[in-house]
Amino acid sequence: MHLYEVLKRPVLTEKSLQLADEQNQYVFEVDRRANKVQVKQAVEARFGVTVTNVRIINMKPKTRRRSLRQTAVRKTAWKKAIVTLAPGESIQLYEGV
Amino acid sequence: MSELNITQQILEDSNELLLKVEVPQDRVDAELRKLAKKLGRKVRIPGFRPGKAPANIIIARLGRDYLIQEVAEDMAEDVFKEAIETIDEDKIVPGAYLRHIEHDPLTYEFVVPLKPEVDPGDYRAIRVPIEPVDEADVLKLVDEELHHLLERNKVWQPVERPVQYGDLVTMSIKMTVDGETEIEQDEWEFIPDDDDPTLSPEFDAAIVGMKPGEKKTFTIDFPEDDGSPWAGKTAEFEVEVKGVKAEELPELTDELVAENTEFETVDAFKDAVEKGAREHLQSEAERKFESELLEKLKEGATIRYAPATLAREIEELEKEREDIYKAYGFESTQQLLDLQGKTIEEYRKELEPDARSRLEERLLLDAIAEREQFEVSDYEMEQYLRDAGLEPEQTDSLIEELKKNEGYRAFIRQLILRKKAFELLEAIAKGEDVPEPGQHPVMEAPAVEEVKEVEPEEGEEVEEAEEAEETEEASEEEE
Numbered sequence: 001m002h003l004y005e006v007l008k009r010p011v012l013t014e015k016s017l018q019l020a021d022e023q024n025q026y027v028f029e030v031d032r033r034a035n036k037v038q039v040k041q042a043v044e045a046r047f048g049v050t051v052t053n054v055r056i057i058n059m060k061p062k063t064r065r066r067s068l069r070q071t072a073v074r075k076t077a078w079k080k081a082i083v084t085l086a087p088g089e090s091i092q093l094y095e096g097v
Numbered sequence: 098m099s100e101l102n103i104t105q106q107i108l109e110d111s112n113e114l115l116l117k118v119e120v121p122q123d124r125v126d127a128e129l130r131k132l133a134k135k136l137g138r139k140v141r142i143p144g145f146r147p148g149k150a151p152a153n154i155i156i157a158r159l160g161r162d163y164l165i166q167e168v169a170e171d172m173a174e175d176v177f178k179e180a181i182e183t184i185d186e187d188k189i190v191p192g193a194y195l196r197h198i199e200h201d202p203l204t205y206e207f208v209v210p211l212k213p214e215v216d217p218g219d220y221r222a223i224r225v226p227i228e229p230v231d232e233a234d235v236l237k238l239v240d241e242e243l244h245h246l247l248e249r250n251k252v253w254q255p256v257e258r259p260v261q262y263g264d265l266v267t268m269s270i271k272m273t274v275d276g277e278t279e280i281e282q283d284e285w286e287f288i289p290d291d292d293d294p295t296l297s298p299e300f301d302a303a304i305v306g307m308k309p310g311e312k313k314t315f316t317i318d319f320p321e322d323d324g325s326p327w328a329g330k331t332a333e334f335e336v337e338v339k340g341v342k343a344e345e346l347p348e349l350t351d352e353l354v355a356e357n358t359e360f361e362t363v364d365a366f367k368d369a370v371e372k373g374a375r376e377h378l379q380s381e382a383e384r385k386f387e388s389e390l391l392e393k394l395k396e397g398a399t400i401r402y403a404p405a406t407l408a409r410e411i412e413e414l415e416k417e418r419e420d421i422y423k424a425y426g427f428e429s430t431q432q433l434l435d436l437q438g439k440t441i442e443e444y445r446k447e448l449e450p451d452a453r454s455r456l457e458e459r460l461l462l463d464a465i466a467e468r469e470q471f472e473v474s475d476y477e478m479e480q481y482l483r484d485a486g487l488e489p490e491q492t493d494s495l496i497e498e499l500k501k502n503e504g505y506r507a508f509i510r511q512l513i514l515r516k517k518a519f520e521l522l523e524a525i526a527k528g529e530d531v532p533e534p535g536q537h538p539v540m541e542a543p544a545v546e547e548v549k550e551v552e553p554e555e556g557e558e559v560e561e562a563e564e565a566e567e568t569e570e571a572s573e574e575e576e
Binding site: 011012013014015016017 | 146
């Protein structure tokens with residue numbers, strides 16, 4: 001797996017932004033095959049920062065039923081990585097104001 | 098916050114000022130964040146409760162280009178107000194508009210109409226010949242008027258000659274079509290007319306030339322497209338002219354004048370008509386003089402004004418005309434235009450020449466008044482209102498208004514200045530001697546004779562002294 005295939009997208013939610021603001025931790029969806037070392041290398045290469053810690057969480061698949069037709073909507077399992085950066089460093093997830 | 102970057106460019110052709118205003122990036126960003134925050138309360142973004150998503154997420158989500166458009170529209174008014182403050186207020190007139198918006202960097206192009214530029218030229222060299230009333234024209238008008246009076250009183254007089262067009266013919270007539278009698282009369286009166294024939298042009302032509310007592314039988318073929326009940330048929334006529342009368346003008350006598358006019362004698366009527374004719378020709382000559390004068394003034398002048406200035410004048414004229422239409426019972430100009438099948442744009446186009454001419458005349462008179470340094474006194478303003486021919490109460494209330502309303506004062510002052518400028522132009526054009534600029538007299542209220550106030554104490558003493566003298570005189574007489 002190439003280094004650039006590891007990071008799939010930043011997870012942008014209220015909670016993830018709060019983590020970034022308060023604890024300098026950034027949340028990404030990563031490839032399900034990726035390990036902590038690969039995530040560390042990928043983030044450092046992609047954003048030019050120093051990663052001090054990586055935590056990986058395997059998210060379970062979720063099924064939601066729509067009430068009217070009772071059709072099942074399945075969200076597949078995915079892997080989440082919470083990356084802690086060295087103090088004073090940050091990632092600009094979106095350009096702009 | 099950073100200052101706006103403003104550049105000015107004068108558009109010579111249209112007498113407008115182009116204001117290019119570039120808004121600094123930090124101000125645009127601040128506005129973007131403000132707008133994003135506002136929209137964030139309405140837009141649902143996954144992972145965030147409403148109103149909790151940060152501005153940059155919302156901007157990325159909704160698209161920067163879209164938000165910039167919104168911001169540009171929202172900011173336009175404030176940017177204009179800020180930019181216009183950098184321009185000298187005396188140089189511009191209302192009617193500015195936004196011509197173009199550039200989004201990156203955010204730049205506005207405002208077009209601001211400039212105050213009209215007027216150079217009246219060498220108006221002091223204008224000469225217009227005033228043509229004296231030609232006595233021959235007066236006499237011609239008098240003759241016409243007298244002829245009208247006679248025309249109104251003309252009478253039919255029997256004549257012993259062949260019928261001519263315009264005569265009143267009395268005749269017997271029998272008209273037969275397909276064996277059926279259509280007209281049969283013994284005393285039929287008609288006037289042969291070559292412009293507006295009675296039955297057909299051929300019929301009138303057949304009667305013309307017949308002598309009183311003459312009989313005639315003839316046929317006429319009515320054409321297919323005749324429009325009469327006899328179209329396409331042949332009619333037989335048997336006619337006999339019984340009498341012919343021609344129009345005769347009566348003699349101009351005192352009786353005729355007295356019956357038809359407010360005057361008793363021919364001479365009195367003639368005098369009145371002559372006086373009226375002379376006045377009419379006099380005012381015609383004055384109108385011609387004024388219009389030639391204004392034409393020459395415009396020829397020698399240079400006037401530049403913005404399209405917005407003309408548009409305002411058209412609007413003004415439109416309102417004035419609407420008041421007139423309303424006085425005639427129309428609800429609005431639109432109602433009249435609907436009847437005429439005209440659009441408001443066509444109507445405004447029609448008003449343009451009048452508005453243009455009025456605007457240019459006013460601008461020129463204002464420029465001349467300024468150059469001549471005319472002054473207007475309070476007395477002149479009051480006098481102007483007194484001469485307006487209003488009811489005394491109305492005049493008094495306007496004079497009161499003049500004293501307390503600065504705007505109304507300025508308006509009346511401007512009207513008087515224009516009047517003075519035009520009167521000066523008239524005098525110049527007639528070749529009269531006029532004062533130099535800045536030397537024009539100003540009318541002041543006539544001085545009221547001062548009433549000597551006599552102090553009561555002194556008065557008493559004087560009276561006493563007089564009384565004493567009188568008593569002395571009386572005692573002497575007694576002696």
